[in-house]
Amino acid sequence: MLLIILFIYGSCTGSLLVAMASRYATGGSYLFPASHCDTCQTPLTYWQLVPILSYTLLRGKCQTCGRMIPAITVGVEVIAGLLATTVTxxxxxxxxxxxxxxxxxxxxxxxxxxxxxxxxxxxxxxxxxxxxxxxxxxxxxxxxxxxxxxxxxxxxxxxxxxxxxxxxxxxxxxxxxxxxxxxxxxxxxxxxxxxxxxxxxxxxxxxxxxxxxxxx
Ligand SMILES: [Zn+2]
CATH class of the missing domain: 1.20.120 (Four Helix Bundle (Hemerythrin (Met), subunit A))
Incomplete structure (x- = not known):
């Protein structure tokens, strides 16, 4: 059970790091606006913020404009989740x-x-x-x-x-x-x-x- 909780914490952190790096690259603020699609600017709904699961349910695409979400996003979320499980x-x-x-x-x-x-x-x-x-x-x-x-x-x-x-x-x-x-x-x-x-x-x-x- 503890490993699952650690994995969830880790994958959420991974998701946050991907978003922060994307904002660093475009020169935007780390805090505002809330998470959105970089192409059509549509804000993400609460379930679309869930790491790994949202990517799977959306089949790797924005629900509004159909733009592909970079696969590295889910890759980082999985790896960050695995890394968190090594904390002892x-x-x-x-x-x-x-x-x-x-x-x-x-x-x-x-x-x-x-x-x-x-x-x-x-x-x-x-x-x-x-x-x-x-x-x-x-x-x-x-x-x-x-x-x-x-x-x-x-x-x-x-x-x-x-x-x-x-x-x-x-x-x-x-x-x-x-x-x-x-x-x-x-x-x-x-x-x-x-x-x-x-x-x-x-x-x-x-x-x-x-x-x-x-x-x-
Ligand atoms: Zn979009």
């Missing part, structure tokens, strides 16, 4: 919160190749939870260095956000796990990359992080 104590809660915040950043990055900077600070704060003052100092110095250096680098080979997620991940999981995580993410990135084009790397890092957490 304060440590796993911190990890799931960390994954949810970076998941939001990855959804933003996927649409705009940018994400809100506060995600890096919040997630680094989570990964520094319970760590020694020396680790705290190292984490903050690394993050500040990235923030100060990257604006001066015109064609960086890697985005500052990707690097910030790597710092945060290594603080949380250590060096060996970070190497395994990066290897899987790079393989995903290579598989989808085309010569001469920039890819949003955060979604690959995120898929790899969720994979390692759910599988292991």
């Amino acid at each position: 104590d304060s440590t796993s809660l911190i990890i799931v919160l960390w994954l949810a915040l970076w998941g939001f950043a990855a959804l933003c990055d996927w649409q705009t190749q940018t994400f809100p900077g506060w995600v890096s600070w919040l997630t680094t704060g989570l990964s520094l939870w319970g760590q020694s003052p020396v680790v705290w100092l190292t984490g903050c110095v690394l993050l500040l260095t990235i923030r100060l250096l990257w604006p001066h680098w015109h064609h960086p080979t890697i985005g500052d956000g990707d690097l910030e997620m790597m710092v945060s991940y290594s603080l949380l999981w250590g060096v060996t796990s970070t190497a395994q995580w990066l290897l899987a993410a790079c393989l995903l990135g290579l598989w989808q990359s085309r010569a001469g084009t920039r890819i949003a790397f955060l979604p690959d890092l995120m898929v790899s992080a969720v994979g390692w957490w759910l599988v292991l």
Whole structure:
């Protein structure tokens, strides 16, 4: 029963993160207006707000204009639900919160190749939870260095956000796990990359992080 409740909480959070990322991409407010179809602007009724179930009942389409609802919406709702079921104590809660915040950043990055900077600070704060003052100092110095250096680098080979997620991940999981995580993410990135084009790397890092957490 507890797992079902956790799954429902998780899928609702996933649904919220997809909506927030979509509003970040279009420059809209996170709070207003209420949830609506992005094409015909029709407000969603109460049952259309129920994650997973509404997508299934609507067969993936807006009831008014028939526009397809992106399949990633229901994908994120299911994965967020599964992630929530892995919460058993304060440590796993911190990890799931960390994954949810970076998941939001990855959804933003996927649409705009940018994400809100506060995600890096919040997630680094989570990964520094319970760590020694020396680790705290190292984490903050690394993050500040990235923030100060990257604006001066015109064609960086890697985005500052990707690097910030790597710092945060290594603080949380250590060096060996970070190497395994990066290897899987790079393989995903290579598989989808085309010569001469920039890819949003955060979604690959995120898929790899969720994979390692759910599988292991
Ligand atoms: Zn519509």
